[in-house]
């Protein structure tokens with residue numbers, strides 16, 4: 001997870017807020033699908049997120065992990 005240079009705009013479609021975080025697209029793929037968010041056309045594998053979208057996706061990623069645990073319980 002990286003910090004973002006000033007002036008970078010959020011990569012989520014229809015969002016024009018300044019980005020505060022950047023993550024790899026690969027990592028976010030499922031979270032994006034789950035939360036119904038779409039990305040703008042990207043250069044490379046970096047996804048820039050504003051604070052609002054970062055929070056939404058962070059939540060979605062947590063949920064994902066919980067589901068995985070539920071699918072494969074450890075006895």
Ligand SMILES: [Zn+2]
Nearest residue numbers: 010015050053
């Ligand atoms: Zn955004």
